[in-house]
Amino acid sequence: MKILIDRNIYSDECISKCVYSLSEVFQCNRQLEGNTESIELVPINGLMPDEDVEKSFLQKLNDYKLRQIVFEETKDIRTILYAKAFADYEDFNIEESE
Amino acid sequence: MKMQYHLLPFDFTRIAGKEILVNEVGDMMVVPEGTTQRIVDRQMEKDDLYKSLVANFFISEDLVPPLLDVYAARLREKKRFMDYFTALHIFVVTLQCNQNCVYCQASSRKEQSEHCTMSYEMMERSVELMFRSPAPVLTMEFQGGEPSLHPKLIRFGIEKAEEKRLVDGREVRYVLCTNCVNLTDEMLDICKQYHVMISTSLDGPAFLHNANRGKTDSYEKVVAGIEKARKALGNEQVSALMTTSVQGLSHPVEIVDEYAKLGFKSLFLRALNPYGLASDNPDWEDYTRKFIDFYKTAFEHILELNKRGIHFAEEFAIIVLRKMLTPFSTGFVDLQSPAGIVNSVLVYNYDGYVYASDESRMLAEKGDYTFQLGSVFDRYEDVVYGDKVRNIAEIWSNEALAGCSDCALKTYCGADPVRNYSTQGDMYGHRPSSLLCKKNKAIIEYLISLIVEREEEVVPIFKTWLL
Numbered sequence: 001m002k003i004l005i006d007r008n009i010y011s012d013e014c015i016s017k018c019v020y021s022l023s024e025v026f027q028c029n030r031q032l033e034g035n036t037e038s039i040e041l042v043p044i045n046g047l048m049p050d051e052d053v054e055k056s057f058l059q060k061l062n063d064y065k066l067r068q069i070v071f072e073e074t075k076d077i078r079t080i081l082y083a084k085a086f087a088d089y090e091d092f093n094i095e096e097s098e
Numbered sequence: 099m100k101m102q103y104h105l106l107p108f109d110f111t112r113i114a115g116k117e118i119l120v121n122e123v124g125d126m127m128v129v130p131e132g133t134t135q136r137i138v139d140r141q142m143e144k145d146d147l148y149k150s151l152v153a154n155f156f157i158s159e160d161l162v163p164p165l166l167d168v169y170a171a172r173l174r175e176k177k178r179f180m181d182y183f184t185a186l187h188i189f190v191v192t193l194q195c196n197q198n199c200v201y202c203q204a205s206s207r208k209e210q211s212e213h214c215t216m217s218y219e220m221m222e223r224s225v226e227l228m229f230r231s232p233a234p235v236l237t238m239e240f241q242g243g244e245p246s247l248h249p250k251l252i253r254f255g256i257e258k259a260e261e262k263r264l265v266d267g268r269e270v271r272y273v274l275c276t277n278c279v280n281l282t283d284e285m286l287d288i289c290k291q292y293h294v295m296i297s298t299s300l301d302g303p304a305f306l307h308n309a310n311r312g313k314t315d316s317y318e319k320v321v322a323g324i325e326k327a328r329k330a331l332g333n334e335q336v337s338a339l340m341t342t343s344v345q346g347l348s349h350p351v352e353i354v355d356e357y358a359k360l361g362f363k364s365l366f367l368r369a370l371n372p373y374g375l376a377s378d379n380p381d382w383e384d385y386t387r388k389f390i391d392f393y394k395t396a397f398e399h400i401l402e403l404n405k406r407g408i409h410f411a412e413e414f415a416i417i418v419l420r421k422m423l424t425p426f427s428t429g430f431v432d433l434q435s436p437a438g439i440v441n442s443v444l445v446y447n448y449d450g451y452v453y454a455s456d457e458s459r460m461l462a463e464k465g466d467y468t469f470q471l472g473s474v475f476d477r478y479e480d481v482v483y484g485d486k487v488r489n490i491a492e493i494w495s496n497e498a499l500a501g502c503s504d505c506a507l508k509t510y511c512g513a514d515p516v517r518n519y520s521t522q523g524d525m526y527g528h529r530p531s532s533l534l535c536k537k538n539k540a541i542i543e544y545l546i547s548l549i550v551e552r553e554e555e556v557v558p559i560f561k562t563w564l565l
Contacts, residue, residue: 020500024530062135067109067504069138074107077162081107081122084170086177 003054005037005061014064015039021060025049100140110134111506114547121155122508123172125419128550139323143268147554178427178510179434179442184482185233186431186443188456189224189255191216191245193448193463196465197260197277198312201343201370209247218254223474224446225258229266230478231444239273239297241456243448246276248559256292273297278323279316286330293335296327299360300360301346303355308341324360333361341368347388350396358403358410364563365400366413367393371457372521382521386533397544411563418542419560431455433512433538437494439469440487450474452481454490457516469516490515493526501529507542518528 005015015037019028022041029040041053108121110133117134119127127150135141137157142148151157155169164167179185193207193214207214216224228236238259240252256272263270272294274279274285281296287292301307304317307449311317327336338360340353357365369389370377396412403410416428431438439454446452451470453459458469467491472481481487496502505511517534518527529535548556 017500017504021530023528063110064416066134066138070105070108070134073105077104077158077166078107078122080162081166081170081173084167085173 001041001048001053003039003041003057005039007032007035007037009038010061010065011068014061017064018057018060022057033065101142101144102159103140103142103152104161105137105206106155106158106163108156109504109506109508111543113543114550116550118506118546118550119151119156119396120506120509122509123155123169123176123425126422126546127151127152127154127156131199157398163475172425175425176421176427179429180436182233182235182442182443184231184440184442185235185429186237186239187224187228187231188239188241188443188445189216189221189245190445190447190459191221191243191248191251191255193243194247195242195244195277196247196279196529197244197316200310200312201341207243209244214243214448215248215433216249216446217450220446220448220450220474221251221255222234222258224452225255225262227446227452227474227478227481228259228444229262229268233268235269235271237271237273239275241275244277244279244328245274246281246285249282249288252285253288256288256294260292264495271295275299276323277316277320278327279319281323286327289327289331289335294331296336298324298327298336298338299341300324300356301340301343302349303356306346306349306352309345310341316362321360325441327447339366339368341370342389342392343370347385347392350392351399354396354403354410358408363409364411364413364416365396367396368414371460371517386537390537390544393541394544401556401559404562405555409562415545415560415565418510418545420564422545423560424564430512433510435494435496435508435511436491437515439490439494439516440482441494444471444482446474452476454487455516457520461516463519463555466520468519490525499526499529501532501535505529507539510542511538 015030019030019039022028025044025046026041029042031038041057043049106121106525108119110117110119112118115131116128117131119129119134137151141434142151144516152159155163162375164337194209194211195207196209220389224471235404238255251320252274259270259539261298263353274289275297278296278298287294299318300320301310307317307320308314322337324336338357346353354365363496397415399480400412417428417433420426420428429442432441434442439458444452444457445454447459447462450473452472452474453462454469471486472484493499494513494515496508499513502508502511502513514534515525519525519534521534522528522532
């Protein structure tokens with residue numbers, strides 16, 4: 001089965017994550033021509049699953065895109081959150097203690 | 099018109115026809131499908147859902163949420179186990195054993211076997227290493243084989259620990275993992291004197307337990323041992339664990355009933371680990387699939403008992419639910435990120451070497467010393483901060499692993515480099531084909547589905563388990 005993906009819509013990172021998540025079931029051959037990526041899904045055990053593979057692939061792809069948007073938009077606040085949570089409190093109070 | 103708000107870090111998945119949103123501290127919201135898309139597209143309306151998303155740190159009306167410090171404090175609490183560092187110290191006293199379990203994960207040997215028992219010198223040095231750990235509460239756990247075959251060595255170890263404790267001032271808890279088959283008065287005196295908890299092993303009713311042990315009278319002896327220990331030490335000092343053998347997979351209800359009958363208040367539905375004799379199991383994929391069904395059947399029966407007024411809990415679920423429904427962290431080493439190995443557990447083996455976890459020393463019995471961190475005679479710093487641990491540390495957080503980092507359930511799960519290595523050949527692991535991932539995911543999804551579909555029925559029960 002071949003699925004064509006518009007790379008203007010879905011990034012390499014999204015597609016890679018999607019392909020990784022399916023790597024137990026499919027061998028995936030990727031080919032990029034212009035802005036269109038062609039993904040050939042070959043079932044590892046030779047049998048195509050009963051489910052609608054294309055629909056499921058596209059849903060996963062969209063989910064990874066949503067996650068990527070959330071990640072990109074929140075990486076700064078996440079860094080601040082982790083710094084506040086785990087930095088040694090004494091480091092923040094150097095001036096006060098001096 | 100698009101709404102103006104800022105996203106905060108969160109992930110999502112779909113369970114039971116709903117979208118499950120999970121934020122950075124593991125708070126969960128059950129929302130209609132398509133909500134994540136609407137959140138990202140700024141298509142939310144200022145309704146109750148919107149207010150909940152703000153209140154629960156999924157979105158913020160300010161660039162920096164006004165309560166960010168509170169959120170950071172909650173995140174710190176969720177990872178509190180990292181502050182404590184290694185709290186659990188396992189002492190593999192001997193590999194000698196008086197049973198013959200079909201699934202033995204510890205590669206135990208016959209009672210008369212030689213060269214498989216810790217020396218007094220190694221015990222003393224191991225205690226010294228344990229006290230180098232900064233944890234405010236230390237747990238010294240005796241394992242085997244069957245450690246109760248060596249009461250004098252255990253007494254010696256505890257006395258050494260007590261000497262240090264009196265100077266050090268820290269709390270030390272003692273646990274004896276024993277099959278209870280031959281609990282002598284000498285052993286029970288030690289337990290009484292030093293408040294040693296007994297953790298025993300019971301796989302279910304007599305026919306099943308005896309089949310697993312390769313004996314005809316093991317059940318009888320274990321139950322008698324449990325009674326003897328309870329009389330000597332008190333009921334609360336004796337707990338039991340089961341391991342689900344291949345035969346056990348067909349008897350979920352009987353196993354639960356057996357534990358309830360013997361007066362236990364909970365049960366840990368534990369799957370086989372692929373170590374020791376258990377690693378000879380021919381079909382792990384089939385086992386994992388059946389274990390998930392086994393777990394659900396046993397769990398439904400446990401819920402039924404609770405509905406009939408019998409307080410009885412399932413321990414794996416308690417760990418997951420504590421992560422899901424409370425602000426606290428758990429001390430369970432198998433579901434931690436960074437992983438429990440070294441961070442929460444160290445093993446001092448009978449051979450005088452220190453291992454990263456119980457499973458690590460089990461691998462060593464098969465001739466694989468990948469997780470041997472050093473000798474008990476090495477410097478503490480070289481053992482726990484050496485090159486080996488530093489290499490493992492690069493792949494022991496599920497927040498940074500392919501397949502885990504994008505999983506909405508990662509807060510409830512953990513990283514396990516040792517299991518990845520033993521089952522998949524490398525510590526990093528491959529999540530799509532990992533049976534541990536499949537099992538954990540299936541059980542966590544099942545627990546969430548119960549909350550989504552049967553909230554009124556199950557949540558009051560879960561709350562009693564979390565008290």
